[in-house]
Amino acid sequence: MRQSSLFTKTRREAPKDELAKNAQLLIRAGYVHKEMAGVYAYLPLGLKVVERIKAIVREEMEAIGGNELLMTSLQSKELWEKTDRWDDKNVDVWFKSVLKNGSEVGFGWSHEEPITELMTEYLASYRDLPAYVYQFQTKLRNELRAKSGIMRGREFVMKDMYSYTTDEEAHLKFYNAAIQAYHNVFMHVGLGELTYLTFASGGAFTQFSHEFQTVSEAGEDTIYVHKKKRLAVNKEVLTPEVLEKLDVKREELVEEKAIEVGNIFSFGSIKSEQLGLKYKDEEGTEKPVILGSYGIGITRLMGTIVESFADEKGIVWPEAVAPFAYHLVSLAGNNGDVAAYAESLYEELTDAGKSVLYDDRDVRAGEKFADSDLMGLPWRIVVGKDTLSSGQLELVHRKTGETTHLTRSELLAR
RNA sequence: CGGGGUGUCGUAUACCGGUAGUACGCCUGCUUUGGGAGCAGGUAGACGGAGUUCAAUUCUCCGCACCCCGACCA
Secondary structure (H helix, E strand, C coil), rough: CCCCHCCCCCCCCCCCCCCHHHHHHHCCCCCCEEEEEEEEEHHHHHHHHHHHHHHHHHHHHHHHHEECCCCCEEEEHHHHCCCHHHHHHHHCCCCEEECCCEEEEEEECCCHHHHHHHHCCCCEEEECCCCCECCCEEEEEECCEECCCHHECCEEEEEEEEEEEEEHHHHHHHHHHHHHHHHHHHHHHCCCEEEEEEEEEEECCCCEHHHHHCCCCCCCCEEEEEEECCCCEHHHHCCHHHHHHHCCCCCCCCCCEEEEEEEEEEEEEEEHHHCCCEEEECCEEEEECCCEHHHEEHHHHHHHHHHHHHCCCCCCCEEEECCCCCCEEEECCCHHHHHHHHHHHHHHHHHHHCCCCCHHHHHHHHHHHHHHHHHHCCCCEEHHHHHHHHCCEEEECCCEEECCEEEHHHHHHH
C-alpha cells in the first residue's frame, strides 16, 4: 500500500484523554479512533492487525474442529429469561432496547444462550455430537467503567467458541485440545513467553476455570506465577487447598500483574437443561448435552501486544500480526532517480507477494523515520541516494534497531 | 455505582473577572531534503444551560462529556 493513499495521519502528541499506552500509541499512529469512552473504531491499519489476529485464531479453531458461524447482535429477551440472565439484577452489562412493536431486545454481550438454543435445532442424537462452533463477534457490554484503552471497552471483538459433547470424558478431551490451541495462538502472536495458563475460579461443574494471563504492568488482574511449571494461579483462588492440588508451594510463586487474554470454562449440563438441548444416546435415553465455552478477546489481545512490546519510539509489532511486514521508506526528496528506484522496488516487492507499506510521501526523512518507528512495522527498507551508487539497501529491524545492508535481489529472496 | 479530577482552534497547551496567546497541523509562496526543517503570510478555539457581575472563557449551580481510584468484570 502506498502511504500517500492512506487517509490516516500520525500525531506527534498523545491525546490528553488517554493514559493507557495502548490507546495513546494506537491513536497516535492512526490505528484506532476513539468514538467515545470504551468505544473505538478500527482504522485501515488497525483493521489489518485485527484481521491478522483473527486469522491466527481461526487457523487454530479450525484445527480442533471448529465450525465458524456468525450470530446476531440483537437477542431475545425470552431466551435469556429461560436462563434467568435477562434481569439487570443478574447481568449488569446489558444494553437493551425496544422494537417498534414493543418487544424488548438485548444487545449481545455474550452468545452462549443463542448458540445453545440454535443447537437444539440441529443436535438430537449422539451421532450429531460432538459439535464445536465459534465466531468472531462484536460484544456490547454496558460496563460501568471503561478503562485501559482498547483493553476494556463497551464494544470489542471477541472470539467465542462453544463445545457440545455427550459426556464429561469427551468434554475434557476437547477442553484439553482447546488449551493447546490457545497456547498455539499466544505463541504465534508473540506472547507465548509472557502468557500463562492460569487457574481461576470455576463453577458448578469443575473446580477451576482456566484463564490465559499475559504478564504485564498494564494488567488488571493479579496472578501468582510458577515459572518452572509455566502455570499461574489467580489471586482469587490462591488457597492452601488449591496449591496442594496443583502441587506447588506458595514460596515458588511470584506475584505479577496480568491481562486476561483468554478464558475457558465448563458449563456442564446446566445450560443445556435450561434451554432443552438434549440428545438420545445409543439406548435411546435422552440426556443433556455438555457445554464448554472458550473465549479470546481479539481486540484486547491487540492492546496487549502493543503494551508488551512498544518502546519509547512507538509500537513494535511481532511479524505475525503486523499490518505490513515491510515499511519501504523512500528518501527521494527531489531526486527523481531515487524516486523511480523506490517505485520500481515497491512494484517488484509487491509482485513478489511481499506485504509492503510504501512511504512515497513528499516529506522529510526525519518525519518518515519518526512515523515509521511509531507505526512499528517489523522491517524498514530505506532507499536513498546512496542506494543508487552502492546498490545496497538498508534493512532495519524495528525491534532491535539492527541495520543490515543487502542488495535488491537479496531482499527479494528474503 | 461511591470517591476524586478535567473540559480553551484539528492536536497539545498558556494566561486571565476587562481585545484569548504559543507550538504542531492545515492553506499560499520561497528555500531546504538521511531523524519530526527555515522564513514570510494565512486559517481556526473557550462543552451546553442558568446565575452572580457594569463586564464571565475565568466565579457559583445544574447538565453533559472525558480521565483516574475503588467496586464490578464468563
